[in-house]
Amino acid sequence: MAPTVGYWGKPTSTLDWCETNYEVSFYIAEFWNTISNLMMIIPPIIAARHSWKDSNNTEHRVTLSYLALLCVGIGSWCFHMTLRYEMQLLDELPMIWGSIVFVYALVEAYTPPGVHHPKLILGLALYCFFVTVIYVTMKNPIIHQIAYGFLVLILLYKATQVAWKCDKWSKQMVVFGTVTYAAGFLLWNIDNHFCFHLGVVRQYLPSVLRPLFQLHFWWHILVGYSTYIHIIFASYVRYVYLKKDFMVKVSILTL
Numbered sequence: 359m360a361p362t363v364g365y366w367g368k369p370t371s372t373l374d375w376c377e378t379n380y381e382v383s384f385y386i387a388e389f390w391n392t393i394s395n396l397m398m399i400i401p402p403i404i405a406a407r408h409s410w411k412d413s414n415n416t417e418h419r420v421t422l423s424y425l426a427l428l429c430v431g432i433g434s435w436c437f438h439m440t441l442r443y444e445m446q447l448l449d450e451l452p453m454i455w456g457s458i459v460f461v462y463a464l465v466e467a468y469t470p471p472g473v474h475h476p477k478l479i480l481g482l483a484l485y486c487f488f489v490t491v492i493y494v495t496m497k498n499p500i501i502h503q504i505a506y507g508f509l510v511l512i513l514l515y516k517a518t519q520v521a522w523k524c525d526k527w528s529k530q531m532v533v534f535g536t537v538t539y540a541a542g543f544l545l546w547n548i549d550n551h552f553c554f555h556l557g558v559v560r561q562y563l564p565s566v567l568r569p570l571f572q573l574h575f576w577w578h579i580l581v582g583y584s585t586y587i588h589i590i591f592a593s594y595v596r597y598v599y600l601k602k603d604f605m606v607k608v609s610i611l612t613l
Contacts, residue, residue, distance in 0.1 A: 362379045362380045362381070363379075363380070364380035364383075364384045364386075365380075365384055365385045366387055366439070366440040366441065366442060369387065369441035369442070370441070370442050370443040371437065371442060371443050371445070371446040372443065372446065372497055372498075372499055373499055375391055375438070375549070375574050376549045376550070376553035376556060376557070376572075376573070377389070377391050377572050377574060377575075378557075379441065385439075386438075386439050387438065387439060387440060388438040388439070388441070388574075390569050390575040391438040391572065391574045392435055392439045394574075394575040394576075394577075394582075395431045395432075395434045395435040395438070395578055395582070396431075397431070397579050397582035398427055398428070398430055398431025398434065398578065398582035398585070399428060399432060399435065401427075401582075401583075401586050402424040402425065402427040402428040402586065402589075403424075403428060405424045405589070406421055406424035406425055406428065409421045415602065417471075419459070419462065419463045419466070419592075419596075420463075420589070420593050420596075422459050423459050423460060423463060423589045423592065426452070426455070426456030426457075426459045426460070427456065427582070427585055427586065427589065429452040429456060430449070430452045430453055430456050430585075431582065432448075433445070433448035433449040433450075433452050434578065436449070437449035437450075447494070450493075450499075450502045450506075451490055451493075453502075453506050454486050454489055454490070454506055454509065455486050455490075457506065457513065458482040458485065458509070460513055460585075460588060460589070460592065461509060461512055461513060462479065462482060463589075463592045463596070464513065464516040464517060464520055465478060465516060466478075467592065467595050467596055467599065468520070468523070468599050471600065489501070489502075489505040493505070510539075513588070514536060517532045517536075517588065517592075518532060520592075521591070523595075524594075528591060528595050528598075531587055531591040531594065534587060535587040535588050535591065538580050538581075538583060538584040538587070539580065539581055539584035539585075541580050542577045542578075542579070542584065543577075543581070545573040545574075545577050545580070546573070546574065546577040548573055549572075549573035549574045549577065556571055556573065559571055
């Protein structure tokens with residue numbers, strides 16, 4: 359938002375969000391939209407480290423899921439910091455490719471150890487490949503949003519299906535994660551459709567309160583946390599199926 363130009367020059371991305379560009383820092387185009395990605399960077403780093411250290415008892419799909427979320431967080435950080443088109447792709451394409459890791463983990467949740475389905479892997483990879491080619495060729499953000507939304511709906515369907523075969527804890531995680539994601543999606547839409555009104559509200563607020571009305575900031579926080587909960591849920595139902603001993607630790611930044 360706004361024609362202000364900073365360190366990274368004039369935006370080349372096909373999207374420019376509601377936050378005023380370079381308002382906080384000359385080096386960061388959208389400051390609050392950038393730092394909110396820490397929710398998708400710090401927790402998966404901690405979790406991936408733990409799962410890697412316990413690799414003898416942790417399947418690769420768990421570590422890959424955390425790394426997928428981490429890639430989205432880093433890409434989104436670079437995009438909002440620069441508003442460059444190539445950084446936009448670094449944000450959006452990992453959302454597609456990372457989501458198929460989550461889909462695979464759920465579809466294979468009740469598959470015996472060592473059993474894989476090459477056709478499923480090939481189908482998911484081809485979906486991502488064709489979406490990538492079409493999106494990069496046409497450069498229309500709607501294409502990405504539809505392709506990503508389709509994967510989210512598949513994840514919601516499979517998560518509900520898998521949870522109802524498990525126990526009450528898995529059901530609670532699905533409900534909590536879905537409500538959190540839906541809240542973030544609602545704020546994302548409000549930010550897109552009522553940007554002018556939000557800008558007016560921020561002008562009348564003390565500077566310390568203005569970040570609270572950067573709704574894309576909250577989209578990152580809520581959806582990042584929801585995705586993290588989803589990975590915990592997928593890992594949980596898998597461990598229950600495999601009858602493995604495990605423990606969930608709760609802290610401020612991670613589980």
